[in-house]
Amino acid sequence: MQVRSNEYPKEAARVIREEPQVRESVTGATLSFDAKRRAAYAEVDSEQWRHFAEGVKNHVLMNLEHYLEQAEAALKRNGVQVHWAEDAEEAQRIVATLVRERGVKRVVKAKSMLSEELGINPLLESLGVSVLETDLGEYIIQLLEQPPSHIVGPAIHLGLEQIRRLFHERFGTPLDAAPDALAAAARKLLRQGFLEAEMGISGANFMVAETGTIALIENEGNIRLSTSAPRLHVALVGIEKLLPRFSDLAVFLSLTARAATGQRLGTFVSLIQGPRRSSEPDGPEEVHVVFVDNGRSSVLADEEAWETLRCVRCGACLNACPVYRQTGGHAYGYVYSGPIGAVLSPGLVGLENTKPLPYASSLCGACYEACPVKIPIPKLLLTWRHRAVEEGLTPRFEKAAIQGYALAMTRPWAYRLAAKALRLLPEKALDNTVVPVLKAWVEGRAGLKPSPRSFRELWEEGI
Amino acid sequence: MRVALFVTCLADQFFAEAGVAAVKLLRHLGVEVDFPPAQTCCGQPAYNAGYWSEARQMAEHTLGVFEDADYVVLPSGSCTTMLRAFYPELYRDNPRMFARASSLSGKSYELAEFIVRVLGITRLGQGLAGQRIAYHHGCHALRELGLKDEPIALLRSAGAEIVDWPAATECCGFGGLFSVKLPEVSLGMADRKLSTLPEIDVLTSADGGCLLHLSGRIHNRGLPLCVKPLAAVLWEAAQNRRTQDA
Numbered sequence: 001m002q003v004r005s006n007e008y009p010k011e012a013a014r015v016i017r018e019e020p021q022v023r024e025s026v027t028g029a030t031l032s033f034d035a036k037r038r039a040a041y042a043e044v045d046s047e048q049w050r051h052f053a054e055g056v057k058n059h060v061l062m063n064l065e066h067y068l069e070q071a072e073a074a075l076k077r078n079g080v081q082v083h084w085a086e087d088a089e090e091a092q093r094i095v096a097t098l099v100r101e102r103g104v105k106r107v108v109k110a111k112s113m114l115s116e117e118l119g120i121n122p123l124l125e126s127l128g129v130s131v132l133e134t135d136l137g138e139y140i141i142q143l144l145e146q147p148p149s150h151i152v153g154p155a156i157h158l159g160l161e162q163i164r165r166l167f168h169e170r171f172g173t174p175l176d177a178a179p180d181a182l183a184a185a186a187r188k189l190l191r192q193g194f195l196e197a198e199m200g201i202s203g204a205n206f207m208v209a210e211t212g213t214i215a216l217i218e219n220e221g222n223i224r225l226s227t228s229a230p231r232l233h234v235a236l237v238g239i240e241k242l243l244p245r246f247s248d249l250a251v252f253l254s255l256t257a258r259a260a261t262g263q264r265l266g267t268f269v270s271l272i273q274g275p276r277r278s279s280e281p282d283g284p285e286e287v288h289v290v291f292v293d294n295g296r297s298s299v300l301a302d303e304e305a306w307e308t309l310r311c312v313r314c315g316a317c318l319n320a321c322p323v324y325r326q327t328g329g330h331a332y333g334y335v336y337s338g339p340i341g342a343v344l345s346p347g348l349v350g351l352e353n354t355k356p357l358p359y360a361s362s363l364c365g366a367c368y369e370a371c372p373v374k375i376p377i378p379k380l381l382l383t384w385r386h387r388a389v390e391e392g393l394t395p396r397f398e399k400a401a402i403q404g405y406a407l408a409m410t411r412p413w414a415y416r417l418a419a420k421a422l423r424l425l426p427e428k429a430l431d432n433t434v435v436p437v438l439k440a441w442v443e444g445r446a447g448l449k450p451s452p453r454s455f456r457e458l459w460e461e462g463i
Numbered sequence: 464m465r466v467a468l469f470v471t472c473l474a475d476q477f478f479a480e481a482g483v484a485a486v487k488l489l490r491h492l493g494v495e496v497d498f499p500p501a502q503t504c505c506g507q508p509a510y511n512a513g514y515w516s517e518a519r520q521m522a523e524h525t526l527g528v529f530e531d532a533d534y535v536v537l538p539s540g541s542c543t544t545m546l547r548a549f550y551p552e553l554y555r556d557n558p559r560m561f562a563r564a565s566s567l568s569g570k571s572y573e574l575a576e577f578i579v580r581v582l583g584i585t586r587l588g589q590g591l592a593g594q595r596i597a598y599h600h601g602c603h604a605l606r607e608l609g610l611k612d613e614p615i616a617l618l619r620s621a622g623a624e625i626v627d628w629p630a631a632t633e634c635c636g637f638g639g640l641f642s643v644k645l646p647e648v649s650l651g652m653a654d655r656k657l658s659t660l661p662e663i664d665v666l667t668s669a670d671g672g673c674l675l676h677l678s679g680r681i682h683n684r685g686l687p688l689c690v691k692p693l694a695a696v697l698w699e700a701a702q703n704r705r706t707q708d709a
Contacts, residue, residue, distance in 0.1 A: 013648075017647065023651065322633055326647075384513075385512060399514070402512065406520045409503040410520050410523075415472075415504075441643055445650075447679055447683070448679055452479075454479055458483055
């Protein structure tokens with residue numbers, strides 16, 4: 001997909017100015033998700049669970065080659081066809097070949113962030129294949145031709161009124177239709193889609209290496225239909241999604257649901273173990289797993305950034321983030337938004353393409369507190385900022401200003417001189433400054449004025 | 464007992480009264496206070512912006528200033544975090560400097576934290592009787608220092624009512640350079656935080672940066688809210704009569 005991350009500061013400001021409704025919708029929804037997450041964490045020894053999950057993920061990542069081989073063997077034993085894609089183009093080629101060889105005309109899709117990352121929808125459309133997103137939120141933004149705004153709640157930025165208007169225009173539902181009625185209208189159309197599609201595409205929340213199991217969590221039942229009704233099921237799986245043992249799922253399924261939506265478990269959990277057997281009445285005839293790298297092994301090889309790959313894509317850090325709440329996900333300009341996006345995107349698509357993202361945080365630490373696998377996001381944000389400085393990607397005036405400031409702060413006489421100068425400024429000088437940094441500050445925060453005498457002066461006079 | 468006060472550059476320049484209150488309060492509690500005059504800024508803005516080599520220069524300066532102190536007390540959760548957590552982090556590849564940083568790390572305390580954890584005092588006086596106080600938890604104090612109950616306990620035991628503020632632990636949007644790099648987002652965060660405030664007499668926090676940002680926003684929007692640094696409120700608490708200086 002197209003990366004527009006370098007426009008983040010401009011985009012964030014624009015959304016805040018021009019689309020105040022986004023802030024309202026996103027803040028309301030994320031606060032509610034976050035409160036539910038806290039309550040669900042409080043029911044268990046969440047510290048212990050997070051510690052366990054962190055350990056399991058670290059183990060997998062440290063032994064990834066072994067577990068990928070084990071998973072491939074298990075999948076093949078189960079009759080699943082396994083493909084490997086090093087990048088988005090290769091993944092697209094694999095999907096395109098399947099579409100052509102099997103004569104696919106209609107695809108139903110389960111919500112998958114990886115498929116967004118790989119640009120699967122535009123690919124299928126270019127092949128003349130109709131694509132139907134079957135997650136309700138994803139379907140709504142597909143109608144609006146927008147990317148997801150949130151990892152778990154793709155349409156989180158929209159208000160009920162907007163969805164009512166959209167459905168009124170498209171399906172003729174009344175302008176005051178209840179949410180249930182809107183869902184029913186979509187369901188009718190989606191049902192038809194499930195019956196007609198020749199291929200279902202899904203992601204994977206987890207892939208168990210030991211048994212070759214694709215695990216999927218959802219609340220609507222559409223994933224189950226997308227992966228079982230069409231004769232062909234293609235699962236796109238990031239190579240970091242592996243878990244060693246089947247028994248690990250017990251913690252990961254529950255912890256992810258708790259972190260994401262505050263549920264003890266998703267309403268539906270699908271564990272897919274291969275194509276339909278002769279004794280089974282339904283299920284796909286063919287199941288394909290495409291293991292996707294697309295920048296992940298370079299993140300893994302990065303001694304400072306590899307922990308990012310523990311991510312289970314629950315969106316808890318987005319829900320906890322007061323910065324994300326201001327704009328929703330679109331401003332970030334890449335498929336993964338919020339705190340995790342700010343540290344994952346530079347790793348996947350390069351810091352030069354995403355350089356404002358590590359600064360899209362006040363470093364408040366709420367993301368780390370929420371993360372079910374304890375990714376040290378604030379520390380990673382700092383690492384990427386440090387790299388931006390080292391690689392000369394920061395503005396020249398900023399570098400000069402910081403160097404000057406460090407010079408003054410390591411010379412007490414210079415510090416004193418600067419403090420004196422601050423007090424010699426005429427009253428209101430700070431309110432009408434032309435110094436860009438100060439100007440940005442006082443435009444929103446009036447009344448910036450130094451104490452009449454510095455503490456140092458008062459101390460020297462005697463307290 | 465003797466402590467070295469690191470008043471922090473922000474308090475020195477913008478909240479001198481916080482420094483004065485800290486000195487008076489510590490003396491009132493029987494502590495001797497030093498003010499090493501060579502102190503400047505801890506370097507956190509440079510560290511947070513990714514300029515680690517400049518941050519190290521400032522860290523090295525500060526390490527020198529406070530080398531001989533038994534305790535370093537700061538009226539700021541965020542700068543305390545810089546000394547306690549981030550200085551050692553800056554030197555993880557340099558064993559000699561890491562040892563010096565760790566030593567400073569181990570003896571640095573935020574003011575309220577020092578009073579409760581080191582001095583073992585949880586009651587200062589009754590000077591806040593009847594005041595409704597909103598306490599803003601600075602993010603670093605809350606999440607890096609684990610400082611949550613100590614300031615509240617001190618305020619409450621002095622008779623203050625700590626109001627139920629839904630966004631009390633939410634970031635105010637300051638974040639150092641964040642506030643100038645992303646001004647709209649930063650202001651939106653302040654507005655959202657302030658919009659959840661119940662009726663209060665005083666808004667306080669251990670962090671000068673947050674207070675500068677919040678009070679600036681309050682001033683800008685013409686809100687009738689009184690903002691005071693925690694050190695000043697604690698000094699008020701130590702005096703048994705209620706002062707009328709709102």
